[in-house]
Amino acid sequence: MRTRSDELGRSLRGVVVGGGPLGLEAAGALQTMGIAATVVQYAERLMDAQLDVTAGSIVKRHLQARGIAVRTATRVTRIDPDESGAVTAIEFQDGSFQRVDVVVFTVGMRARDELARNADIEVHPRGGVVIDEGCRTSDAAVLAIGDVACFFEGRRAGRTGAAYDMAEVAAERLLGGTRSFIGSDESAAATVAGVEVASFGDALTRTPDAVDVLYADPVAGVYRKLVLAEDAHTLLGGILVGDASAYGALRTLVGARLEEDPASYVLPVRG
Template identity: 45%
Template sequence: MNRTLIVAGHGMAGHRLVEELRSLDPAGRWRIVILAEEPHPAYDRVALSSYLDGRSASDLALAAPGFLDDPLLELRLSTGVDRVDRAARTVTTTTGEVIGYDALVLATGSRPFIPPVPGHDLPGCYGYRSLGDLDAIREAAVPGRPGVVIGGGLLGLEAANALRLLGMEPHVVELAPRLMPLQVDPDGGEMLARHVRDKGLRIHCGVATASIQAGPDGRANGVALADGSTLEADIVVFSAGVRPRDELAGPAGLATGERGGILVDEYCRTQDEHVWAIGECAAVAGRCYGLAAPGYRMAASVARQLMGQEGEPFGEADMSTRLKLLGVEVASFGDAHGSTAGSLELSRRDGAAGTYAKLVLDGDGRTLLGGVLVGDAAAYGELRPFLGRGVPAAGHRLLAGAH
């Protein structure tokens, strides 16, 4: 007889869990019910911005051909979990149905953080998280008119590029003194800002958003900044980070982390032996991870556990990133900010080429601890495997003439 697994959420981590479990379960021991809040099956959220650059929802879909024909899978779109009854081992869906489970995996992801500034909920204000958000932004966009993105991190720059692709004139407002403050250092941020300004973006760093102003029609038409200035805006996009979707935890008696997220151990187990959490909603030893790769690792581990196998403990997540934003290559790996006690930082800036490279070494200058690359990230693939080891030839080439 089949046992029933309920997966709450069909994002990238939830989908990977289902794929992993089906590959490990050819005998069909598990029947899987996927409850997806969005009207679309799982899609590549990392490539979300390409949806405004010619790709369709089907282009971004993660499910392989035949996935939805699997008789052991039941995908319910536009249907989330309203509450969990751990004693009865049931979930009540947002449509009011009660479904029993033998195992429950919470993969509810995260939601955009909307700063609670006055006017944040005006018409014309949008998040940047889903295909639905991008559909709404595309419908509201007016070529040639200004739009403001609140947040200058990775997703904020993607949102600004999306407005640019729609023909708008984007501004980016970032509270930190530089763009992408989690990934790059001040010099790297300065070089990145130079590149994105060349692409037509207007950058406002080191300033807070005071309020969103409304026009005569009641829609957002401006962003007031804490320095007293005001930016005209037909559209305001909030991309100031995300918060884990952990609202199911409290009513179900499940613990959450100090900074949010459903608290799990290194095997992604909650205190209930029948309930796991993976992806952005999971606080592994109290910490949430906003990248796809850690979520995939969690999914693989839980799938093995569901099959009675030993899962891989999560351990430390590799937060290294290499990406291309508005045609600008950026990479960050290891201790990019030189926070290790006694570490040395060697950097090289080439204004003519528009590149910046920094390597972080241990106090003896022999061990590679991390680095930042802006403008040219070709060396990333050679450098990253050497973390915790000696500096490879690529590092010496990068830093020829460094200070």
């Protein structure tokens, strides 16, 4: 990096493609190295698998305050090299482009679903073989698990544990059982570009009739949300931005009934 900067006679400009936890950490790392960083995210918000709209916008404000540029709902369509093969610019889907010297991809994986497509098995528009809670595809005789499987509104498993869970469900279904795949654990806690961020359980309130209890202070950059079952006391998940110190304790309470007023877990402590 330093050699390239010396050759150009200026600081380098970097782009991170992918706005998940790894992408934000990469952007912070580039900035630490003295490289101007921009995060490009295809989804409408940062960390869309872990954060809701409000939390994503607060994280975005944190990054921008640190000098990291953010472009959401944006797709990179081309990378332009110079005569030596070094990156000089990237082009976006809307036809605009940005001068850049370093490109880092943190976009996960693409499902190899060609076989399913050729067999007329249902595939999600964004890739992946669509499965039900029993890991069955649109062809009842075919099951899909792991990276190729797509569940819950286009989501795919991003961790090995989810693939193991799917395999157990598929095996039991083949033996006549009724076990169901209820989704993968997307819990995450990290400090991304100096911002504490954590999400656990049903952070995006997918459970029917769930109740949100939240506190938001966009100016201070703090957001706390608990997702509760219909009884308004059983913890299903949550999101913490700006202060994730309660993550460890709250994550262990998922599925349990909160003994105290749920609001006491999210409201600021008064001195």
